[in-house]
Amino acid sequence: MPEVLIDNVHKSFGAVEVLKGVSLSVNRGDVFALIGRSGSGKSTLLRCINGLEKINSGRIEVAGHAVGRDPKELRKLRTDVGIVFQSYNLFPHLTVGENIMLAPRIVKLVSKAEAKTTAEEVLGMVGLSEKFDAYPDQLSGGQQQRVAIARSLAMRPKVMLFDEVTSALDPELTEEVLNVLETLARNGMTMLLVTHEMGFARRVATTTIFMHHGKIWEEGPSVELFGRPKTPELQQFIKSDVK
Amino acid sequence: MTLRTFGFSEFGFLLSALQWTILLTVIALSGGGFIGFIIALARTSTRKAVRVAAATYIQIIQGIPVLMILFLSYYGLSLAGFQMPPLVAAGISMTIYASGYLAEIWRGSIQAVAKQQWEASESLAMTRAQQYRYVILPQALRIALPSTVGFAVQVVKNTSITSIIGFVELARAGQLINNATFQPFRVFLAVAALYFVVCYPLSQLSRLLERRLHAGSAY
Numbered sequence: 001m002p003e004v005l006i007d008n009v010h011k012s013f014g015a016v017e018v019l020k021g022v023s024l025s026v027n028r029g030d031v032f033a034l035i036g037r038s039g040s041g042k043s044t045l046l047r048c049i050n051g052l053e054k055i056n057s058g059r060i061e062v063a064g065h066a067v068g069r070d071p072k073e074l075r076k077l078r079t080d081v082g083i084v085f086q087s088y089n090l091f092p093h094l095t096v097g098e099n100i101m102l103a104p105r106i107v108k109l110v111s112k113a114e115a116k117t118t119a120e121e122v123l124g125m126v127g128l129s130e131k132f133d134a135y136p137d138q139l140s141g142g143q144q145q146r147v148a149i150a151r152s153l154a155m156r157p158k159v160m161l162f163d164e165v166t167s168a169l170d171p172e173l174t175e176e177v178l179n180v181l182e183t184l185a186r187n188g189m190t191m192l193l194v195t196h197e198m199g200f201a202r203r204v205a206t207t208t209i210f211m212h213h214g215k216i217w218e219e220g221p222s223v224e225l226f227g228r229p230k231t232p233e234l235q236q237f238i239k240s241d242v243k
Numbered sequence: 244m245t246l247r248t249f250g251f252s253e254f255g256f257l258l259s260a261l262q263w264t265i266l267l268t269v270i271a272l273s274g275g276g277f278i279g280f281i282i283a284l285a286r287t288s289t290r291k292a293v294r295v296a297a298a299t300y301i302q303i304i305q306g307i308p309v310l311m312i313l314f315l316s317y318y319g320l321s322l323a324g325f326q327m328p329p330l331v332a333a334g335i336s337m338t339i340y341a342s343g344y345l346a347e348i349w350r351g352s353i354q355a356v357a358k359q360q361w362e363a364s365e366s367l368a369m370t371r372a373q374q375y376r377y378v379i380l381p382q383a384l385r386i387a388l389p390s391t392v393g394f395a396v397q398v399v400k401n402t403s404i405t406s407i408i409g410f411v412e413l414a415r416a417g418q419l420i421n422n423a424t425f426q427p428f429r430v431f432l433a434v435a436a437l438y439f440v441v442c443y444p445l446s447q448l449s450r451l452l453e454r455r456l457h458a459g460s461a462y
């Protein structure tokens with residue numbers, strides 16, 4: 001049973017069909033990179049996986065949960081699926097520690113002591129142990145993004161989704177976030193990540209998916225896909241990225 | 244009958260009437276705050292019917308003069324057989340009035356919280372109630388504070404309308420003393436000064452909060 005199963009998913013916004021029959025299957029421990037032009041449907045696909053967007057037809061199953069519309073079922077799903085966005089979205093009125101402990105405390109109902117231990121552990125994983133009591137606006141973009149990753153990890157997810165988590169960062173800060181992602185991948189986390197970092201996708205992702213006009217245009221082991229792109233669209237895309 | 248002059252005891256009368264103005268303001272803000280809060284939540288509900296009902300309430304309250312709300316609750320209800328003391332009628336109508344405006348201020352504040360905050364908290368498996376309680380409302384409160392305090396100033400001044408149904412608050416007390424002393428300039432200058440003494444610090448507070456809000460990083 002794959003950890004993430006997407007079967008012939010269609011999704012429209014009004015009259016515009018954004019996902020046109022997407023199917024893919026991600027096994028436990030796989031790292032999938034999603035690449036493609038702006039508007040090709042990468043974010044939408046990711047958001048369908050944790051139910052932030054509702055699909056029009058097809059089927060999605062994640063970590064044993066069918067993604068549907070029932071709010072209660074969706075919440076169960078979301079305790080197993082973390083998502084990190086481009087814009088960090090930390091809670092500005094809470095400290096780093098509070099940001100991380102909030103959901104485990106109120107959703108998973110873990111004790112205060114346990115939440116704190118977990119928070120310290122995940123903060124350590126992203127290299128920010130000393131920032132426990134800082135507020136988000138006292139951190140750099142890269143640090144905020146690492147806290148956002150830690151906040152997701154504190155829920156002990158089985159699958160992590162990342163939507164262009166380094167796009168708002170300058171190269172140096174991008175590096176520190178990518179390092180965190182790489183460590184996660186090496187430690188066996190099942191991950192789907194939308195990225196513009198081709199080098200990173202090639203090096204870290206087991207599989208890369210090239211999306212084009214709402215379809216999976218090309219899919220394959222990253223090294224192969226980048227080394228020998230088959231479709232002219234992907235060739236063009238890779239070429240335009242190099243310059 | 245001899246005319247009195249405007250002296251200490253008259254000023255004392257104004258001061259005691261000011262207490263009624265303040266009491267009425269407190270009633271309006273707490274009652275209106277309670278109802279307004281519920282309406283603001285309804286206004287941002289996921290259910291359309293609830294949203295529309297709340298929007299209609301706000302539109303109606305904002306679309307009629309406070310005076311009409313006052314007449315309706317005083318004369319209207321007394322025609323219907325409920326004889327109400329002026330304080331009760333004044334309290335009810337100022338509460339209704341405040342609820343419509345506070346609901347709108349707070350709706351705006353709730354909607355001013357970035358939509359990504361909803362998505363992030365939803366993605367962490369929070370219920371809608373938890374999203375409001377732990378993520379949205381604490382941020383909305385901060386945004387709402389300056390305009391809420393600013394609105395309190397309007398309420399203080401607008402309580403003077405209740406003088407029309409004979410409720411003796413500050414403005415009505417001024418009229419009564421003027422009738423007895425016929426020194427309108429002195430009397431109403433004193434009345435105006437008393438309103439100012441209450442309203443000015445509130446306005447300043449509102450401005451201070453506003454500046455803190457725009458400074459951004461006061462968390």
Ligand SMILES: Nc1ncnc2c1ncn2[C@@H]1O[C@H](COP(=O)(O)OP(=O)(O)OP(=O)(O)O)[C@@H](O)[C@H]1O
Binds near residue numbers: 013018038039041043
């Ligand atoms: N909430 C929405 N309402 C209407 N249209 C939307 C919505 N979200 C996305 N779209 C449209 O769907 C299409 C796919 O958007 P999506 O965000 O998935 O693309 P993307 O591949 O992530 O692009 P980018 O690289 O720019 O992030 C776009 O044409 C976009 O305008």
Ligand SMILES: [Mg+2]
Binds near residue numbers: 042043044163164
């Ligand atoms: Mg996107």
